[in-house]
Amino acid sequence: MGEGFVLSKTNEKSTPICYNCSYNTNRIPGSVTVSTPSDYPDEEIRLFVLKKMPEITKVRDRMLSQARQTEREYVSGESHFLWGKPYRLQVVYEGNKYEISKLPNKIILTAPERSTKESRERAFNEWYREELKRVLDGIVSRCETKTNLHANEYKIKNMKTKWGTCNIDKKRIWINLQLAKKPIECLEYVVIHELVHLLEKNHTHRFNSLVEEFYPTWKEARKLLSELPLDHIEKGEQVDYEKEDNSK
Numbered sequence: 001m002g003e004g005f006v007l008s009k010t011n012e013k014s015t016p017i018c019y020n021c022s023y024n025t026n027r028i029p030g031s032v033t034v035s036t037p038s039d040y041p042d043e044e045i046r047l048f049v050l051k052k053m054p055e056i057t058k059v060r061d062r063m064l065s066q067a068r069q070t071e072r073e074y075v076s077g078e079s080h081f082l083w084g085k086p087y088r089l090q091v092v093y094e095g096n097k098y099e100i101s102k103l104p105n106k107i108i109l110t111a112p113e114r115s116t117k118e119s120r121e122r123a124f125n126e127w128y129r130e131e132l133k134r135v136l137d138g139i140v141s142r143c144e145t146k147t148n149l150h151a152n153e154y155k156i157k158n159m160k161t162k163w164g165t166c167n168i169d170k171k172r173i174w175i176n177l178q179l180a181k182k183p184i185e186c187l188e189y190v191v192i193h194e195l196v197h198l199l200e201k202n203h204t205h206r207f208n209s210l211v212e213e214f215y216p217t218w219k220e221a222r223k224l225l226s227e228l229p230l231d232h233i234e235k236g237e238q239v240d241y242e243k244e245d246n247s248k
Contacts, residue, residue, distance in 0.1 A: 032056055074120035080107055082131065084183030084224070091120070098123035125158060128180040132156055132187075136175065139188050147214045149195045163225065164190040166197040182225060189221035 036045055049056075072078060078089045088106040099110040100123065111120055136154060144150050151166075151173045158177040159165075163186075165174045173194045179187045192215040200207040211218050 072121070073117050074109065074124060080124070081181040082107070082128075083135075083180070084186075100124070100127040125177060128177055129156055132175065132177060132180040135180075135184060135187065136191075139184070139191055143188060143191045143195060143214075147192065147195050149198050151195065151198070164194045166194040168197060168201060171198060183221075185217070185221045186225050189215055189218050189225075192218065 034045060034049060072080070074089070074091065076089060076091045079086045080089050081087070082102065087102065090106055090108045092108060092110045093113045093115070094110060096112050097110070098112075098115070098120070101108045101110075109120065109123065111123065133156065136156075140151075140154060150171070152171040154173050154175060156177050157174050159174070163176045163179060166172070167174075173191070175187070175190065175194075179190060193211060196207055196210045196214065199210060215221070
């Protein structure tokens with residue numbers, strides 16, 4: 001299939017053919033994995049790749065060009081984002097509890113003297129979780145009113161590969177914890193996006209039309225998600241940018 005392409009076949013015949021552009025420090029960044037059912041003809045796979053090549057190139061170039069933060073140590077002087085705004089971190093070592101407070105231009109983390117990077121990161125993530133919970137209820141109410149669609153449950157998870165996911169059968173939506181770092185309009189776009197999956201499973205033309213109807217500025221929100229710095233990736237971690245073939 002050519003350099004930078006990996007073919008992965010599955011025994012699940014109902015699985016749609018799709019591709020992933022992978023940012024993986026153990027492979028060539030931008031490697032493309034094409035996943036297909038095991039009985040999918042090789043010629044059809046080749047035609048799929050040729051047809052999708054302009055789109056694959058665009059996604060891969062965007063992924064490779066997007067800025068990434070350096071690894072966070074959770075020490076004074078670092079920059080940390082909340083709702084799209086950068087804040088300077090000040091760490092105060094005292095007591096035996098973790099506390100975080102936000103001022104107009106900085107975030108103050110109080111941590112025990114013997115705290116580790118990992119423990120400070122956990123404290124930060126719990127703070128982000130509370131911030132996201134605080135805002136999410138209002139966003140969900142607004143989005144469900146706009147769409148007249150309702151999920152049974154919303155949950156928050158720190159995900160590496162997706163901004164959100166929707167379990168259609170259980171009507172459960174997962175929201176990426178990292179969205180607390182992005183502008184609020186990005187969170188609203190992701191909620192709308194996942195709610196629309198309750199009407200349309202795949203990313204078809206109808207799906208995009210529905211997102212456009214319910215959230216006309218979705219392209220601007222998606223552009224913000226693609227332009228703001230992504231988190232640092234540890235060696236061996238992988239972030240996928242997945243597209244399905246919905247042309248059939």
